[in-house]
Amino acid sequence: MHRRFARRSANKQRLIFALLLLSVLTSGCISARKTPNLEQIFATARASTGKRPVVVIPGILGSELINPKTGEKVWPSAFRTSQEGLPISPNLEANHDDLIPGKIVETAKLAKLLPEVYVYRDLLDALRRYAGYREGEWNNPPVDGDRDTFYVFAYDWRRDNVTNARELVRRLQLLKEKLKRPDLKFNIVAHSMGGLIARYAAMYGDADLPAGDATIQPSWGGAAHISKIIMIGVPNEGAADAFATLVEGYSVTEGLRRRVPLLNKLTAEDAARTPSVFQLLPHAGSVKFLDENLKLIPIDLYDVAVWKQYGWSAIHTDGFRRRFAQTHSAKEASDGANGINGTDGGGAVDELDAYLAATLNRARRFHQALDAGDGTNAPVVLLAIGGDCEETLNSPVLLRDEKRNRWVTLTRPREFRTSSGTKVSKQQVTQAMYMPGDGRVTRASLLGENLFRSREAQTGFSLSRYAVFGCDLHGQLPRNKTLQDNALTAIVNEVMR
Numbered sequence: 267m268h269r270r271f272a273r274r275s276a277n278k279q280r281l282i283f284a285l286l287l288l289s290v291l292t293s294g295c296i297s298a299r300k301t302p303n304l305e306q307i308f309a310t311a312r313a314s315t316g317k318r319p320v321v322v323i324p325g326i327l328g329s330e331l332i333n334p335k336t337g338e339k340v341w342p343s344a345f346r347t348s349q350e351g352l353p354i355s356p357n358l359e360a361n362h363d364d365l366i367p368g369k370i371v372e373t374a375k376l377a378k379l380l381p382e383v384y385v386y387r388d389l390l391d392a393l394r395r396y397a398g399y400r401e402g403e404w405n406n407p408p409v410d411g412d413r414d415t416f417y418v419f420a421y422d423w424r425r426d427n428v429t430n431a432r433e434l435v436r437r438l439q440l441l442k443e444k445l446k447r448p449d450l451k452f453n454i455v456a457h458s459m460g461g462l463i464a465r466y467a468a469m470y471g472d473a474d475l476p477a478g479d480a481t482i483q484p485s486w487g488g489a490a491h492i493s494k495i496i497m498i499g500v501p502n503e504g505a506a507d508a509f510a511t512l513v514e515g516y517s518v519t520e521g522l523r524r525r526v527p528l529l530n531k532l533t534a535e536d537a538a539r540t541p542s543v544f545q546l547l548p549h550a551g552s553v554k555f556l557d558e559n560l561k562l563i564p565i566d567l568y569d570v571a572v573w574k575q576y577g578w579s580a581i582h583t584d585g586f587r588r589r590f591a592q593t594h595s596a597k598e599a600s601d602g603a604n605g606i607n608g609t610d611g612g613g614a615v616d617e618l619d620a621y622l623a624a625t626l627n628r629a630r631r632f633h634q635a636l637d638a639g640d641g642t643n644a645p646v647v648l649l650a651i652g653g654d655c656e657e658t659l660n661s662p663v664l665l666r667d668e669k670r671n672r673w674v675t676l677t678r679p680r681e682f683r684t685s686s687g688t689k690v691s692k693q694q695v696t697q698a699m700y701m702p703g704d705g706r707v708t709r710a711s712l713l714g715e716n717l718f719r720s721r722e723a724q725t726g727f728s729l730s731r732y733a734v735f736g737c738d739l740h741g742q743l744p745r746n747k748t749l750q751d752n753a754l755t756a757i758v759n760e761v762m763r
Contacts, residue, residue: 305524317414321735335367358624406534412762417441426632469487494757497652534580538580553567653738680695
């Protein structure tokens with residue numbers, strides 16, 4: 267027994283020694299990831315004065331939506347409200363409701379039993395705490411609000427991006443008048459869709475998209491107001507994840523899609539009513555769909571007939587179309603009772619299809635505007651900051667289900683068999699569908715790689731010399747201290763004279 271105890275003791279000592287040796291050999295691999303000390307790095311910048319003013323633009327879902335009649339915060343909220351969403355009609359300009367944008371969403375508490383979600387709080391804190399900026403009010407800016415001040419552009423993220431870009435330009439013009447600085451330019455720090463709004467504002471000022479199919483040429487009308495745009499996770503060539511949102515809906519919390527129903531605030535029906543989501547779709551030169559053999563197939567993502575063929579979006583579900591027709595008929599009956607002439611309620615479905623066609627066409631023209639160049643370098647500096655460590659959807663797969671006589675669209679990889687019986691593994695599908703990115707926006711889209719390759723010469727949009735990458739999810743990029751380090755570095759040294 268003594269010898270058995272001695273052997274056990276010796277074995278235990280050898281195991282401890284082996285673990286200690288392993289910990290020494292691998293200490294460099296398992297040590298905590300270091301983050302920059304922003305307070306120390308920007309001590310000088312924080313103490314200095316005269317820094318060019320900044321405008322912060324959040325991405326989609328990043329602004330509060332308020333019911334002005336009741337004061338109810340419709341977004342973000344733990345539970346759905348009576349608000350149905352934006353109206354649906356082919357007259358896109360008329361599709362708005364009474365909700366107004368509130369503040370930027372710094373944090374969100376979606377349920378009592380769930381932790382608070384940090385959204386833009388850390389980014390704003392970085393501007394205040396590390397870089398020496400203070401927040402200013404658009405309508406009542408401080409006397410010296412032309413320097414060391416940041417302004418937040420909150421907006422109704424459901425609406426057309428051109429509408430919001432034009433509003434941004436008007437707000438900048440009015441702010442400059444209040445500050446009595448007609449020559450003033452702002453730096454913009456924009457996340458996700460906010461970067462597309464900023465780019466359109468810089469390229470076209472307060473101008474709308476040209477009617478019809480007229481050629482779109484940048485005027486750079488907004489360059490009089492904008493010096494630099496820091497683009498954090500911006501889908502410059504669109505995102506296949508937006509397509510997935512239109513097909514399946516969107517989960518607010520990264521990585522929890524479909525696991526927590528409470529958090530699926532933006533359903534597929536909500537997305538169908540939201541023009542801005544369509545404007546996040548991949549641009550024409552970046553659309554990639556795969557067949558059952560994982561080969562590229564041509565798809566016109568702006569053709570309403572293609573959406574009908576594959577049954578994409580809630581608009582092509584029987585339940586949504588039936589409810590829309592019923593609502594339309596009820597409204598027609600109400601209008602008739604009040605002496606208002608209307609159309610035949612049976613035309614409701616046609617109106618729904620016309621809305622989708624108009625929305626897709628508007629998205630196509632918006633993409634053309636962002637992709638347009640005038641043969642010169644951009645007068646506004648563009649810096650791309652993003653993530654490229656996460657598998658990110660780039661190429662959905664289209665499969666034919668002959669038994670049910672329908673198409674199946676894969677936005678997440680799974681194993682399947684081809685029509686010839688060949689087994690395609692989940693790993694093969696994953697490799698074909700995904701590209702490096704931040705989980706929602708690919709590295710290629712952030713950089714505009716496909717657009718840049720398609721041009722014979724450098725034109726209005728080039729990011730090849732100004733790009734910084736880190737490892738984080740799309741929604742966490744504004745909180746990443748390494749990326750904050752780069753964003754702040756790009757703006758704090760620009761001092762007003």
